[in-house]
Amino acid sequence: MTAPASSPRYGTAQAPSALWAAKRFAEQVLAQNDEGHRLCLQGCFEAAEACFRYAVEHQPDWSIAHNNLGWVSQAQGRNEDAISSYKCALRLEPGYVLARANLAYLLAHLYVHLGQYDAARGMWQVLVELYPQDPEVLDNLTSTALRVNDLGAAGHWALRHAAVTRGSTWHALPGDIPDVPTPAPKLSRSKLGHDLEQMRYLRDRQLIGPQLDAVIDGYETALQRFNESDSLLQQQLLASWPLSSTYGRVIHHLPAAHLDEGALNDSPALRGAEQDYQQSPLGIVVIDDFLTPQALQQLQAFCLQSTVWHTNRYAHGRLGAFFREGFNCPLLLQVAEQIQQYFPKVIGTRHPLLQLWGFKYGHDQPATYPHADFAAVNVNFWITPDDANLDKNSGGLVIYDVEAPMDWDFETYNRQGDRIDAFLRASGAQPLVIPYRCNRAVIFNSDLFHATAPLAFRPGYTSARINITLLYGERERAGQG
CATH class of the missing domain: 2.60.120.620 (q2cbj1_9rhob like domain)
Structure with a gap:
């Protein structure tokens, strides 16, 4: 397995506030842990491992040090060692979220590699409880549900993924819209023209309300101003209202229902x-x-x-x-x-x-x-x-x-x-x-x-x-x- 990306969700952790922690741990242990964390962020895993081993050896009941040793072991491809360290961290601190996430993330990928998709989605289920708006987690829950032919669950998680990556204030797909917007598709005349036609179609059939009239007007203006060769103008249009809140977003969605009599013509x-x-x-x-x-x-x-x-x-x-x-x-x-x-x-x-x-x-x-x-x-x-x-x-x-x-x-x-x-x-x-x-x-x-x-x-x-x-x-x- 390749080295996982260090992030606030999966990876190593610095020590808590030094003033608080110094009452419990020697300054050298704290310094070694924080140096290991810094080295991990730089990709220097062997050097980081030495720091974390020092921390574990000198403070064996410290859950953060065990989690960090697990992550640097995983980054070097030693998955069994990583699992052992994560489990040790959780025995010491059962509520330690980062260790729980690291262990679930590693096991999920290992189970997929082995073709054990039910076990893998169990791990992604652990992660979605911790990070319900994480697109990667929702994507993998969708994929593993498809792999085991659970189409109902796949549809559920795919809609949650759409809410996170394509949701808008105009339509409430299941799940909250994240605070950090995802990149919109590139601006193109074909998509602008299609979206404008689609919104007019929806308005003519009273499927969207008059509150979107200003959005339609904005698209008309954007289409008139659009210039394929002017990248700066395209960036300005994408960043301005209403495109910033609607372009590449779901503003209307028809949940076409399951049919009791069947969908395919039994001919x-x-x-x-x-x-x-x-x-x-x-x-x-x-x-x-x-x-x-x-x-x-x-x-x-x-x-x-x-x-x-x-x-x-x-x-x-x-x-x-x-x-x-x-x-x-x-x-x-x-x-x-x-x-x-x-x-x-x-x-x-x-x-x-x-x-x-x-x-x-x-x-x-x-x-x-x-x-x-x-x-x-x-x-x-x-x-x-x-x-x-x-x-x-x-x-x-x-x-x-x-x-x-x-x-x-x-x-x-x-x-x-x-x-x-x-x-x-x-x-x-x-x-x-x-x-x-x-x-x-x-x-x-x-x-x-x-x-x-x-x-x-x-x-x-x-x-x-x-x-x-x-x-x-x-x-x-x-x-x-």
Whole structure:
């Protein structure tokens, strides 16, 4: 394990006030402990360890010294020694928060390394009680819940994570909004324009109140002033009201509910889809009328209403929405769970849901470079009404009959478009073009290179192409029984 970062939450501690402590401990012990703490902050762990060992040897009943020795042992990769020291500190002082946090943090990572995800989330649960607004803790509680197929708990912790990282004064997601704001996404014309359209859409349907009229006016002004090449202006706009309190934040969120009658359309096509997937030479199946009409309608409403489209680092104005940042509701989790039930052999509990996201596209987009995903099975479905699609023969997905090489790392097979393109040409790869259809799902082997087909959709906020993607399992484990 690499050395953990020293911080007020995990790490070493200085002695209490010297005036108070000197009544109990020799000055040399205090000095050695504080020198060790300083050396740790500088990354000088061997020298720091000598200081802490001196403190432990000369004051063996001092819990701070044992905690500090544990942390410097952990920083040097001696995890058993670290665990022993943390436990010693807690025996001496059961209520010592830093030692408890250090021990839980170390054990959580060790359990994950061993694949013991239930035990790991028990440790993260200890930490969330100590630090309920810590994004790292909430993120790991989400991840370990997903790993053990506890989608309800994953949804709970992901919403808490969204509240901490994307919450705003305009909408109370579960959990308090932290005092320290998190960085907003970069300012871009595509996101500013989308957010302005979305707020107008919400206002027209009386889903937000008149108190946000001034926010809408502020976005209109920001969009008029926006200059792609003026970075100083962009910083000023981000720092000024109303963008400072709303941009990249959740101001409205539709908690689309679990449906008693089910979310997936129990059709012959869906019931036979797993067998079709298994019989496909590549591992591809296309399912039309994937969702029930009510589920489709509710997910359309969720994607149109929820201000969760935060990520704008993509070309052609595409926006992403992710599970831990608010792209999360009971209905989405019901869809994820039912997919596992309809595909017990291909997915089942063997390949847990690990990623869930949505994308909104600009109204036209050319061909893009293919990529592969770090997953075993990819489930992709589209929800924008068909009448928005101006090219019925395109707008969907292109899947190539070639898998990403297993010796390529994620950066290569997911982002290095030139190298992927050259590899596909050299391999004589052939594309399978699956045209866009509303409520069509494409379930396929995530190792296959794939790309969004060129698209042309009608202008207008409700006509933007939206796809939802769920990734199950990990690619290197796809062939393991």
